[in-house]
Amino acid sequence: MTDDIAVVGFAQAPNVRRTHGTTNGVEMLVPVFKELLDGTGLSVADIGFWCSGSSDYLAGRAFSFIAAVDAIGAFPPINESHVEADAAWALYEAWVKIRTGEVDTALVYGFGKSSASELRRILSLQLDPYTVAPLWPDSVSIAGLQARLGIESGAWSQAEMASVVARGRAAAKHNPYAQLAGEYTVAELLAEPHLADPLRKHDCAPITDGAAAIVLASASRAPELCARPAWITGMAHRVESGQLGARELARSPSTATAAEVALGGRSGVDMAELHAPFSHQELLLRQAIGLSERVTVNPSGGALCGNPMFSAGLERIGQAAARVHSGAADRVLAHATSGPVLQQNLVCVMEGRDS
Amino acid sequence: MTAGPAPLQAPLDIGFDYTRSLGPVLGRFMAGLAARRIHGVRGSDGRVLVPPVEYDPSTAAPLTELVEVANEGTVVSWTWVSEPLADQPLARPFAWALIRLDGADTPMLHAVDAGPEDRVSTGMRVRARWAPEPAGRITDIECFEAIDKPGGSPAPGEIGEPVTMMTAPVQLRYTHTVSPEESHYLRGLAEGRLLGGRCPRCGKVYIPPRGACPTDGVPTVGEVELPDHGVITTFCIVNVPFLGQRITPPYVAAYVLLDGADIPFLHLVLGCRAEQVRMGMRVRAVWQPREQWGTTLHNIDHFEPTGEADAPFESYARHL
Numbered sequence: 001m002t003d004d005i006a007v008v009g010f011a012q013a014p015n016v017r018r019t020h021g022t023t024n025g026v027e028m029l030v031p032v033f034k035e036l037l038d039g040t041g042l043s044v045a046d047i048g049f050w051c052s053g054s055s056d057y058l059a060g061r062a063f064s065f066i067a068a069v070d071a072i073g074a075f076p077p078i079n080e081s082h083v084e085a086d087a088a089w090a091l092y093e094a095w096v097k098i099r100t101g102e103v104d105t106a107l108v109y110g111f112g113k114s115s116a117s118e119l120r121r122i123l124s125l126q127l128d129p130y131t132v133a134p135l136w137p138d139s140v141s142i143a144g145l146q147a148r149l150g151i152e153s154g155a156w157s158q159a160e161m162a163s164v165v166a167r168g169r170a171a172a173k174h175n176p177y178a179q180l181a182g183e184y185t186v187a188e189l190l191a192e193p194h195l196a197d198p199l200r201k202h203d204c205a206p207i208t209d210g211a212a213a214i215v216l217a218s219a220s221r222a223p224e225l226c227a228r229p230a231w232i233t234g235m236a237h238r239v240e241s242g243q244l245g246a247r248e249l250a251r252s253p254s255t256a257t258a259a260e261v262a263l264g265g266r267s268g269v270d271m272a273e274l275h276a277p278f279s280h281q282e283l284l285l286r287q288a289i290g291l292s293e294r295v296t297v298n299p300s301g302g303a304l305c306g307n308p309m310f311s312a313g314l315e316r317i318g319q320a321a322a323r324v325h326s327g328a329a330d331r332v333l334a335h336a337t338s339g340p341v342l343q344q345n346l347v348c349v350m351e352g353r354d355s
Numbered sequence: 356m357t358a359g360p361a362p363l364q365a366p367l368d369i370g371f372d373y374t375r376s377l378g379p380v381l382g383r384f385m386a387g388l389a390a391r392r393i394h395g396v397r398g399s400d401g402r403v404l405v406p407p408v409e410y411d412p413s414t415a416a417p418l419t420e421l422v423e424v425a426n427e428g429t430v431v432s433w434t435w436v437s438e439p440l441a442d443q444p445l446a447r448p449f450a451w452a453l454i455r456l457d458g459a460d461t462p463m464l465h466a467v468d469a470g471p472e473d474r475v476s477t478g479m480r481v482r483a484r485w486a487p488e489p490a491g492r493i494t495d496i497e498c499f500e501a502i503d504k505p506g507g508s509p510a511p512g513e514i515g516e517p518v519t520m521m522t523a524p525v526q527l528r529y530t531h532t533v534s535p536e537e538s539h540y541l542r543g544l545a546e547g548r549l550l551g552g553r554c555p556r557c558g559k560v561y562i563p564p565r566g567a568c569p570t571d572g573v574p575t576v577g578e579v580e581l582p583d584h585g586v587i588t589t590f591c592i593v594n595v596p597f598l599g600q601r602i603t604p605p606y607v608a609a610y611v612l613l614d615g616a617d618i619p620f621l622h623l624v625l626g627c628r629a630e631q632v633r634m635g636m637r638v639r640a641v642w643q644p645r646e647q648w649g650t651t652l653h654n655i656d657h658f659e660p661t662g663e664a665d666a667p668f669e670s671y672a673r674h675l
Contacts, residue, residue: 020362022534024567030574044572060367060529070565073572117529121440125525129373129491130381131406132464134523136442141451144434145464149453152432152477197435197472241412245453245461246404248430 004219005098006229007350008047009111011035011239012320015179015306018115019209022147023059024067033071036107036213040225047215050080051094053087053110053310057122067110076354079103085200086110086275087212088336088346094216097237104218105225110311111211119207119309124308126340128242139340140256141206142244145279146341150250150280151198155287158198162189163218165202165304168282179206179306200313202304205277210308212315228334230321234262237346252288255335257346258263259289262347263333269349270329271296273316275336277303285335289347293294299323311318317348324352362538363650367531373523380409382517383421389491390512393483394421395459404459406493426511427482428456435472441526442566450475454499466498474501477616488675523614536564536575541650543580549640551579551616559617583655585613585639586666588675592629607632611658613675619674622652626659635665 013028021027038044050072053064061067065082072078083089087110094106150156163186172181184202195201215225222229238254240247263269272295276282282304283351286297298304300319303312313336320334331351338344380396384407385393396407397420404412408601411418424561433452439445443468447621453462468484469475481499485508489495496660503644533541536552543550552564552575559568564575590609610619624632638658648654 020532020535021533022532022566023529027534030567030572042371057527060369060527060531070569073568073570073573074572078639116531117527117574118440122527129375129523130377130521134493135444135465136440137451137464138440141434141436142464145432145451148432148477185471194435199434241408243404243406243408243412243461244628245463246408247413304449 003099004093004230004231005251006219007214007221007317008217008222008227008319009036009040009170009215010176010212010322011039012311012315013210014177015208015210015308016210017179018208019113021113021209023061023113023116024064025054025113025211026068026071028111028209029068029071029109029213032211032213033107034348036215039229040215042215042225044078045076047105047107048079049097049106050078051082051090051097051106051108053083053085053090054112054290055310057125058112058116058309060116070182074178084345085224085310085338086313086336087311088275088317088348089237089338089349091214091216091314091317092235092237092346095232098216099216100115104221106216107213108216108314108342109211109213110314112309112311113209114207114309115209123340132244140196140199141178143204144199145280146249147198147203147278147280150284153250155250156280156283159186159265160283162186163204164279164282168298168301168304171299172305173192174325175305177306178301179208181301181305199278203279205303205307208306208308210306210311210315211307212311212318214314214321226325228325228327228352230324231353232348234264234349235347236261237344239339239344242343249341250284252284252342252345255285255342255347256290258345258347259333262349264286264302264349265323269295269331269333271299271320271323272333273298273300273302273320273335275303275313275316276277277307277312277337279304281342284342289333289335291333293314313346321350324350327352358388360538362532362535363541364530364532367529369527371525373525375521375523377518377521378409379517380407380419380421385491385518385521386514386516387423388493388495389489389518390514391426391485391489391495391508392511392514393424393496395424397418397422403458404461405459405463407458422458424456424458426456427480428454428459430467430475430477430479430481432477433454433467433475435475441499444494448472449498451550452499454481467494468498468500482507489607492521501628522560534566536566539578540564544652544654545648547645547648547654549583549613551575551581553579560615561618561623562613562616562620571668577590579615580612581615582636583613583642584661585616586671587624587632587636587638588612588619588671589634590624590632592632592635594600605629609638609658611638612671617674622655623657625657626660631660635668635671637661637663637666
């Protein structure tokens with residue numbers, strides 16, 4: 001069993017409102033794979049395992065992830081798998097695969113063309129199919145129910161939500177891949193009308209087409225592929241009940257447990273990338289993980305500045321790892337979510353080692 | 356092939372019915388709805404969960420004890436929908452709410468028909484409004500409404516046998532976009548031309564051209580115009596009728612390898628008896644009248660034998 005595994009490369013497509021590409025992601029993935037392989041000096045044949053995250057409901061076609069494999073150039077045949085969840089869960093599968101010792105490198109990717117259909121309606125299909133999905137409640141409305149529970153219980157306020165948006169969009173000015181960026185004041189944001197009361201449009205992640213990819217390597221390979229690998233020191237994911245009413249929606253016990261396991265008793269991190277598609281969820285996650293005020297959250301701008309379905313969580317891991325690669329941070333935390341209103345949560349802690 | 360007009364796109368509407376078996380817990384819940392009664396299930400910790408679940412959310416223990424709760428309750432949280440989406444419970448502005456029914460410990464999600472938004476509030480008392488003919492599905496509850504609203508639904512009835520099946524129709528609408536390479540190919544077809552592209556690494560000619568050569572992972576380049584004749588690599592005789600079939604069986608669906616192409620595509624072979632079709636047979640396209648051409652392979656109605664000598668097996672063996 002191999003325990004030391006690192007993120008050694010990350011590349012992403014720009015987060016944009018609409019691409020001209022197909023829903024199988026090929027047009028977005030071809031340049032992302034090229035950048036990643038050129039950056040690490042690896043060839044397709046060098047990659048021991050490939051794993052992707054995407055959704056046929058988003059693509060509007062069956063087995064869309066099979067068409068995406070064309071972007072790899074999968075000849076001779078490759079060792080490949082897929083999850084119908086954010087590609088952060090594909091990264092988890094690849095991490096386990098390397099730990100078994102079966103392979104020493106893996107390339108993980110996620111893609112989604114959210115603009116092809118009505119995203120918040122498509123997401124109704126992840127709800128309980130007997131008693132909830134037949135009512136077609138949309139993802140924005142369900143987040144609105146969660147936001148109000150927190151506001152009325154005093155867990156967060158609309159002004160705090162607006163400050164999350166203002167901070168994220170200002171940070172995103174330094175992220176060339178961000179879809180939304182700019183300077184806003186809390187007062188300006190609070191003057192905007194509600195979209196799904198108490199949520200305003202800026203409290204909700206934009207609809208984004210995008211793709212991202214990461215290379216993982218074992219300790220025997222990582223140092224030759226990356227000057228300063230981001231070593232994964234802990235990773236865990238947890239899921240909550242599929243019944244919305246049975247959950248404590250203003251808290252995130254699954255995130256808290258995953259973070260506790262991933263942090264391994266050492267709570268300090270330099271920065272965190274949190275996958276919060278709604279502004280109040282950043283506040284909720286920060287509290288669930290127990291991040292101190294000192295910790296910079298979402299220097300990329302976060303999902304509120306670009307939320308490519310099925311790669312936004314993987315993008316959080318890549319953005320955090322990139323700060324270890326550059327030496328800007330030593331110990332970082334990345335979070336990814338999947339399912340309605342933070343039903344499933346994954347936490348990945350990484351660090352650089354200067355010998 | 357990045358230059359040129361924007362890729363082609365078209366509406367893609369997908370519809371399907373999920374048929375789901377319900378099992379003993381949900382089956383009894385649905386039978387209750389048909390009688391205008393709402394049930395929860397008692398969890399491992401004694402809480403009453405509404406709607407019922409088959410397994411406890413905390414302990415995963417199987418749950419079986421159904422408990423009837425009231426048709427009325429209290430709004431725990433809500434949000435406002437000013438522009439309802441297709442298939443939602445109401446077509447006019449309404450509130451989604453988490454509603455804790457009297458006798459329940461967990462709230463359920465449903466719509467509240469409240470009138471203007473300023474009439475909705477947390478703590479608001481609401482009651483179920485039932486569909487005129489409840490049939491044992493969650494939409495038997497049309498929505499909830501303010502408890503002081505005049506009127507109200509008929510009294511609950513007798514509960515029948517558990518409901519065993521439910522049908523959930525799904526209608527999804529997409530804008531389907533083809534790749535830049537496929538767009539070039541489709542626009543060529545509208546002019547009666549068959550345009551392929553070449554992989555810059557392996558040199559294979561694909562028709563249609565592709566965003567990524569499946570062997571090399573790079574887009575095909577250039578424009579390779581191909582003739583409208585070639586060879587049948589393999590085929591099957593269709594004897595089975597199916598929904599939407601355009602031709603009466605038996606007929607032949609064949610892989611046609613155009614001269615100069617490396618990848619065959621599927622098309623019809625007519626103009627001879629099905630049993631005369633064979634591997635290696637040379638065929639040519641029979642086009643629709645020019646005025647019917649569009650950006651589609653339907654411009655070629657079918658392929659027919661040319662009468663030339665068959666191609667030797669070795670000439671197409673590596674394309675099978």
